[in-house]
Amino acid sequence: MTNKILLVEDDQNFGDVLRSYLEMHDYDVTLAQDGEAGLEAFRKGSYDLCITDVMMPKKDGFTMAKDIRTVNKDTPIIFLTAKTLKEDVLEGFKLGADDYITKPFNSEELLFRVKAVLRRSSKPEENLENQREFVIGDYHFDFPLRILTYKPDGSTDKLSPKEAQLLRLFCFRLNDVLQRSEALTKIWEDDNYFTARSMDVFITKIRKYLSKDHNIEIENIHGNGFRMYIKNHDH
Numbered sequence: 001m002t003n004k005i006l007l008v009e010d011d012q013n014f015g016d017v018l019r020s021y022l023e024m025h026d027y028d029v030t031l032a033q034d035g036e037a038g039l040e041a042f043r044k045g046s047y048d049l050c051i052t053d054v055m056m057p058k059k060d061g062f063t064m065a066k067d068i069r070t071v072n073k074d075t076p077i078i079f080l081t082a083k084t085l086k087e088d089v090l091e092g093f094k095l096g097a098d099d100y101i102t103k104p105f106n107s108e109e110l111l112f113r114v115k116a117v118l119r120r121s122s123k124p125e126e127n128l129e130n131q132r133e134f135v136i137g138d139y140h141f142d143f144p145l146r147i148l149t150y151k152p153d154g155s156t157d158k159l160s161p162k163e164a165q166l167l168r169l170f171c172f173r174l175n176d177v178l179q180r181s182e183a184l185t186k187i188w189e190d191d192n193y194f195t196a197r198s199m200d201v202f203i204t205k206i207r208k209y210l211s212k213d214h215n216i217e218i219e220n221i222h223g224n225g226f227r228m229y230i231k232n233h234d235h
Helices: 012-024 035-044 061-071 086-094 107-121 125-130 161-172 180-188 193-209
Strands: 004-008 028-032 049-053 077-081 099-102 133-136 139-142 147-150 155-158 177-179 216-221 225-230
Touching (some): 035 049, 049 107, 061 086, 099 107, 193 216
Parallel strands (some): 004 049
Antiparallel strands (some): 133 139
């Protein structure tokens, strides 16, 4: 089944290039050139994903996203933006953005993000959000109690609230990239140099907690974030 994407981009040339690229990869793309046209198209059609520029005439991407959310709270939204302002990233995630890409970006990166967001949205997210217990390799993680148990010997670690939230985000995104900005805004409600450095400390701690199972890896994705995956693990 072909995924339908609504692309809202006021730069005609850039929009055409993106549309052709996504169509080449078997997506059905509708291109709108401003926020009003984008909202109109969204109301008329049925889409699996919305990709929108932030800075646009008539109605900017954030305002359009707010309006889209009143129509449909589930369709994933990826923001494209030339601005890397912390406030913007924060605003985007508060509006329920699923991802955020800063221009200039390469088309492969966009494709990777599109696939990841669509893969996530095909799993019922609310079940995921309500999930309280997780199995990570040889570990069992009880999120409400913040207890991580190593099943082979029954030893446990008690995590701090932020460590538990971060580990839960990793569980939601298992095998996918967890964007640094998403983790910072969802857990720390801030995205700046200092919280980014403190996040690195938390990542190191989580790696240590999970170190007894050598198949669990948390890798750095340069400039993007982190990916937790399990090696030699048959899905």
